[in-house]
Amino acid sequence: MLEGKLGLVFGVANRRSIAWGIGQALANAGARLAFTYQDRVGDTVNDLVATLPKNPFTLACDVLDDAQVDRTFEQVDREFGGLDVLVHSIAFAPREALENPFVETSREAFRTAMDISAFSLVQLARKSAPLMEKRGGGSIITMTYLGSDRVFPKYNVMGVAKAALESSVRYLASDLGAKNIRVNAISAGPIRTLAARSIQGFPKMEEHVREVAPLRRNTEAGEVGDVALFLASDLSRNVTGIVLFCDSGYHVLGM
Ligand code: NAD
Numbered sequence: 001m002l003e004g005k006l007g008l009v010f011g012v013a014n015r016r017s018i019a020w021g022i023g024q025a026l027a028n029a030g031a032r033l034a035f036t037y038q039d040r041v042g043d044t045v046n047d048l049v050a051t052l053p054k055n056p057f058t059l060a061c062d063v064l065d066d067a068q069v070d071r072t073f074e075q076v077d078r079e080f081g082g083l084d085v086l087v088h089s090i091a092f093a094p095r096e097a098l099e100n101p102f103v104e105t106s107r108e109a110f111r112t113a114m115d116i117s118a119f120s121l122v123q124l125a126r127k128s129a130p131l132m133e134k135r136g137g138g139s140i141i142t143m144t145y146l147g148s149d150r151v152f153p154k155y156n157v158m159g160v161a162k163a164a165l166e167s168s169v170r171y172l173a174s175d176l177g178a179k180n181i182r183v184n185a186i187s188a189g190p191i192r193t194l195a196a197r198s199i200q201g202f203p204k205m206e207e208h209v210r211e212v213a214p215l216r217r218n219t220e221a222g223e224v225g226d227v228a229l230f231l232a233s234d235l236s237r238n239v240t241g242i243v244l245f246c247d248s249g250y251h252v253l254g255m
Contacts, residue, residue, distance in 0.1 A: 003030035011089030019089035021221025036061035063120040083131035117161035137180025173241030182240035189219035189247030214249030
């Protein structure tokens with residue numbers, strides 16, 4: 001489905017990362033990929049990426065560092081000469097903001113969560129657009145959670161950041177649509193990753209989904225990867241600006 005396509009994936013930290021599930025799905029469908037990583041997880045990411053076909057390459061990139069982001073896109077342009085797919089699977093909030101009541105969120109924690117978890121999509125979309133234009137268009141995919149819309153215990157400022165992220169998806173879709181660049185989000189059910197472990201009571205969220213979600217089970221990263229494959233491929237060529245749920249149907253419930 002993605003033979004001949006070029007993709008850039010942000011957000012692999014380890015084998016449990018949703019970005020890894022997505023990267024595997026895209027690579028197995030024929031895409032040639034590049035992956036970015038935060039410095040401290042470089043070795044893990046390099047080992048994982050070496051298992052994929054078509055010799056993907058890796059680049060260190062912290063989205064808080066504009067120079068690193070610029071270098072990343074310059075290098076991708078040099079290697080690929082364009083870009084078809086961008087995967088943004090990045091989020092962060094300071095620990096105390098996920099432990100204390102939301103009302104106590106500090107200005108600094110609020111700013112950090114919004115910067116890394118929401119603004120970075122705008123930043124990466126802006127850098128991707130010229131590379132995607134060279135290819136006649138592209139697909140940008142980000143990861144979100146139902147905490148954008150409903151209150152989940154201890155999700156706190158991350159819920160506010162996800163609301164900003166989902167709104168950014170719509171504004172970006174409107175800005176970039178004329179260039180045939182599509183922008184969509186996948187809203188996943190709880191998956192036990194590094195980031196998820198920082199949310200207190202996460203096992204309880206998983207258990208609750210297993211008990212009540214229409215499909216009576218949790219979400220796997222590979223399932224999110226398959227949804228991303230659809231959004232990356234031409235099968236979704238007329239789909240932009242949406243939040244697509246991959247959550248065992250949990251979001252339809254009232255109680
Ligand atoms: P993860 O910890 O594996 O991935 C988070 C990634 O964000 C890591 O690779 C980390 O290096 C990266 N990151 C954080 N700060 C960064 C920075 N300054 N610069 C560059 N990268 C940075 O966890 P995950 O659960 O795979 O999270 C991926 C995305 O999926 C996040 O947006 C998360 O909110 C979203 N999500 C997760 C779940 C879940 O239950 N795990 C559910 C829905 C949505």
